[in-house]
Structures are given as C-alpha cells and as structure tokens.
Amino acid sequence: MNFKEKGITTPQQLMKFLEKNMKYGFTYRGKVFTDDNADFQENMNKFYKIRLGEDFVKSGYGVCWDFCEFERDFFEEFKISHECYFIYSFINKNEGGPTHTFALYNQNNKWFWFEYSWQNSRGIWEYNSKEEAILDIKKKFFENFYGEIEKVDFYKFEKVNKRLNVFEFVDFCMNGKKLIWMKRKND
8 A cells, every 4th residue: 555645654553544434353354343243252253354455445443463564564665664563462371362562663762662553542642762672562462351361472573465264364463573572470
C-alpha cells in the first residue's frame, strides 16, 4: 500500500487512519466475526487467514496480527527503524493462552509502542529504551488478563509475506528470535 497517497506520513496519522477505518475482528466469505461473538476463537481457528496490505484495508477488520503487519509496512515505507514482536502466553506450563503482536519503532533516540488493536492500551506510548517498552507491555499484558496467565514468551519476528492461518502464523512467529521468557512472579 502506498501510505503517502492516502495522506499518511506520520505514526500519528496512521493511528487516526486506523481509528477512522478499521475495527477489531475478521471477515470470512462476507461474514464478520468479532470478539463479541462467543465462538470467536473457534471461528478464528477454522476460518482466519492474515490479511496483508490493501486486502486488509478493504476488509475493514483485523486482529492484532493484521494490524502489526500493516504498521510494519508503514514503518518500512518511511524507513523508520522498527521491530515487531509476538507474545505467546501460558495459562499454566502446558496450556497456551492469549497471544498478541505489537510494533515498536525508534525515532529521535526514543522508543515508541504503536498499539491500535489492544483497545485499553491504544495509542502511541513513548519510552527511553526498548527494554523499558517491553517491560511496560509485559506489565500491561499481565494486568489485562487479571492473573489468568502464568508466563509469557516474547518473540521478535520477521515480515509475513503470505496469507497464513492461525496455526501457521503462530508457528511462523515462534520460529523468530525468542527474546525473553517471563513469569508473572517476576513482576
């Protein structure tokens, strides 16, 4: 997608574009699935495929995985230093829990967390270091799930270049560089 053509040249303009044009959820064959649906995760496991570029914008819907790739495209177009991360959480040692993807970017010797899809943390958050950003995101992730999760793994992952389903996407991200392993007890 050419962001300049759409008048999007700053992260703040990108956030406004997303707020105006995109909702949380996904579409499959014209049907909309949102997290208000009780069977959202089951439907995601059956029908979801990541949407990239114009396909994402045309759908009007996305989950954090779609948003993160769209944000990455923006940062690449404007040559803004950035990194994308995947959080894989565990309810206990053996049972996976919620996931999340997010983008960090670096400008003027500061790090910024660009967050659209996670509504209660939506915004552009400023930090003095990447480590400070990741620790804050970890804290917010644990707070958001009210003690339901025991630990989280963070993976830095590369650009997705094709439509992947839920299981392919998780595998793709977990083949990235494992950054940290954090237990809730270490808050």
